[in-house]
Amino acid sequence: MPKITYVQQDGSAESFDVQAGMSVMEAAIEAGVGGIVAECGGNAICATCHVYVDPGQIEKLPLPQADEDAMLDNTACPRAENSRLSCQIEVTEELDSLTVTVPEEQ
Amino acid sequence: MTDVVIVGAGQAGFQVAASLREKGHQGRVVLVGDEPGVPYQRPPLSKAYLSGALPGERLALRPQTFYDKHGIELVCGRAVGIDRDRCRVALADERELEYGHLVLTTGTRNRELPVPGAKLDGVLGLRTRADADALRERIDGARNVVVIGGGFIGLEFAASVAKLGLSVTVLEASDRLMRRAVSPAVSAHYRELHERRGTRVLFGASVVALHGGHEVTGVELADGSVLPADLVVVGIGVVPNTELAADAGLAVDDGIVVDEQMSTSDLRVSAVGDCAVYPSRHARGPLRLESVQNAVDHARCLATRLTGTAEPYASVPWFWSNQFDARLQIAGLGTDHDEAIVHGDPDAGSFSVFCFRAGRLVCVESVNRTPDHMAARKLFTAGGSLDRELLAPGFDFRQHVAAVA
Ligand SMILES: Cc1cc2nc3c(=O)[nH]c(=O)nc-3n(C[C@H](O)[C@H](O)[C@H](O)COP(=O)(O)OP(=O)(O)OC[C@H]3O[C@@H](n4cnc5c(N)ncnc54)[C@H](O)[C@@H]3O)c2cc1C
Ligand code: FES
Numbered sequence: 001m002p003k004i005t006y007v008q009q010d011g012s013a014e015s016f017d018v019q020a021g022m023s024v025m026e027a028a029i030e031a032g033v034g035g036i037v038a039e040c041g042g043n044a045i046c047a048t049c050h051v052y053v054d055p056g057q058i059e060k061l062p063l064p065q066a067d068e069d070a071m072l073d074n075t076a077c078p079r080a081e082n083s084r085l086s087c088q089i090e091v092t093e094e095l096d097s098l099t100v101t102v103p104e105e106q
Numbered sequence: 107m108t109d110v111v112i113v114g115a116g117q118a119g120f121q122v123a124a125s126l127r128e129k130g131h132q133g134r135v136v137l138v139g140d141e142p143g144v145p146y147q148r149p150p151l152s153k154a155y156l157s158g159a160l161p162g163e164r165l166a167l168r169p170q171t172f173y174d175k176h177g178i179e180l181v182c183g184r185a186v187g188i189d190r191d192r193c194r195v196a197l198a199d200e201r202e203l204e205y206g207h208l209v210l211t212t213g214t215r216n217r218e219l220p221v222p223g224a225k226l227d228g229v230l231g232l233r234t235r236a237d238a239d240a241l242r243e244r245i246d247g248a249r250n251v252v253v254i255g256g257g258f259i260g261l262e263f264a265a266s267v268a269k270l271g272l273s274v275t276v277l278e279a280s281d282r283l284m285r286r287a288v289s290p291a292v293s294a295h296y297r298e299l300h301e302r303r304g305t306r307v308l309f310g311a312s313v314v315a316l317h318g319g320h321e322v323t324g325v326e327l328a329d330g331s332v333l334p335a336d337l338v339v340v341g342i343g344v345v346p347n348t349e350l351a352a353d354a355g356l357a358v359d360d361g362i363v364v365d366e367q368m369s370t371s372d373l374r375v376s377a378v379g380d381c382a383v384y385p386s387r388h389a390r391g392p393l394r395l396e397s398v399q400n401a402v403d404h405a406r407c408l409a410t411r412l413t414g415t416a417e418p419y420a421s422v423p424w425f426w427s428n429q430f431d432a433r434l435q436i437a438g439l440g441t442d443h444d445e446a447i448v449h450g451d452p453d454a455g456s457f458s459v460f461c462f463r464a465g466r467l468v469c470v471e472s473v474n475r476t477p478d479h480m481a482a483r484k485l486f487t488a489g490g491s492l493d494r495e496l497l498a499p500g501f502d503f504r505q506h507v508a509a510v511a
Contacts, residue, residue: 032172066477074484
């Protein structure tokens with residue numbers, strides 16, 4: 001199973017084996033990772049599941065769809081080039097060892 | 107540290123508990139709910155969960171481990187009384203819970219259809235997971251599905267069922283869909299969408315009785331006609347659960363009355379979410395909203411106050427509804443707007459309606475146009491408006507807001 005790592009603002013990190021097909025958001029909720037609110041339950045509509053993807057790995061992800069792109073304009077913490085909505089990242093075998101950082105605020 | 111007892115384990119109750127811990131609250135947090143299991147999301151009940159696309163495990167807002175890890179006590183039971191002098195909540199099974207602060211997040215219940223036959227088998231509402239499960243069971247064998255009420259829940263249900271290939275009739279008492287919540291342009295667009303998928307929509311339809319022996323067989327309208335039905339879904343609005351508050355002597359007026367910081371007149375009791383009426387800056391008066399955004403933002407505002415810093419509630423209301431592949435997103439409050447300008451291309455299924463009141467932009471309704479929706483939320487948060495003259499073809503609202511807000 002692909003392993004996903006979630007890094008908090010204080011530098012602490014947790015890694016989990018995630019079933020392919022789940023989103024990075026869903027896996028975080030299930031594992032109880034702090035800092036991911038996911039108010040809309042994965043509909044790309046609340047922008048409270050914002051994460052920063054490890055810059056070295058961002059190329060592995062397909063580009064954001066228009067909806068996600070628009071949502072990223074209104075995240076509580078500033079948007080960066082590696083900003084993504086974790087509910088829109090589907091975990092696949094190719095994403096094994098993906099690392100995302102949780103922003104300070106959602 | 108104060109012990110906080112929260113009555114109502116739905117979206118708002120969960121969020122109060124989670125936000126209290128996130129903000130460092132050290133006292134006990136007890137979340138009392140009368141539904142089985144952990145708190146779950148309601149929106150998918152009429153959408154992905156109903157159609158089977160979302161498995162039941164994913165309905166939960168958080169797994170049980172979350173509550174264990176954060177020391178949030180989940181109590182299954184129904185609160186039946188509040189003794190404000192002794193700071194105690196009584197549960198139906200005669201347990202008592204002592205509180206330092208009490209939060210009421212009791213939500214709403216479905217309004218019942220006031221006609222003969224409303225209790226027949228096969229007549230159902232859609233509010234809880236149990237309701238959705240009962241509907242799913244019935245959908246399989248149903249041949250004639252009638253939805254009473256053309257609001258969000260009725261229409262989302264109708265869309266989910268039409269996608270499964272069933273024929274559906276929607277009965278709406280007024281002259282357009284989602285009348286209470288959207289502009290005529292959006293109503294018209296959704297009517298067409300539903301009709302194109304084979305759903306029959308009848309306006310001015312007043313139901314006078316439901317027919318059947320044990321099981322429902324038909325729906326009788328005021329004009330005497332009877333529509334055959336073996337599954338009837340009633341979606342005619344909700345009633346806030348305020349009895350607990352009223353019995354305890356708290357002010358109730360179509361909701362539990364709270365101030366700008368979600369406090370009732372008793373400083374030890376607050377109310378948030380669907381059950382609360384609060385002074386809204388956006389409505390310029392008392393408001394009770396039924397939305398996830400409202401429940402979550404109320405809860406966060408209250409948790410902030412209970413852990414130290416009080417700020418008046420000021421969040422911009424927003425809402426979404428998914429029907430077929432049309433995603434409706436609403437920012438602001440459109441009730442009593444006096445001018446609505448359609449921007450974009452309704453025929454292509456992507457447009458926004460800009461609603462003004464006395465020349466001021468008060469609401470933006472977007473259909474498959476998330477950039478407009480997000481721009482509107484940004485603009486309203488910044489307190490800005492929009493010059494209506496700018497709304498010419500080619501105007502890019504997102505760019506405009508990026509430049510001004
Ligand atoms: C089918 C459906 C679809 C929806 N879709 C959307 C959508 O797309 N977008 C959106 O923004 N909103 C949607 N909503 C609305 C949204 O779910 C509500 O606004 C939100 O759940 C309100 O949260 P709440 O905590 O205030 O109330 P609820 O979630 O209703 O929670 C209240 C809880 O309190 C419990 N309770 C009541 N009285 C007592 C008592 N005395 N003792 C113990 N427990 C008690 C109730 O059983 C319930 O579990 C939808 C709602 C439904 C039903
Ligand atoms: S969970 Fe709401 S945008 Fe991802």
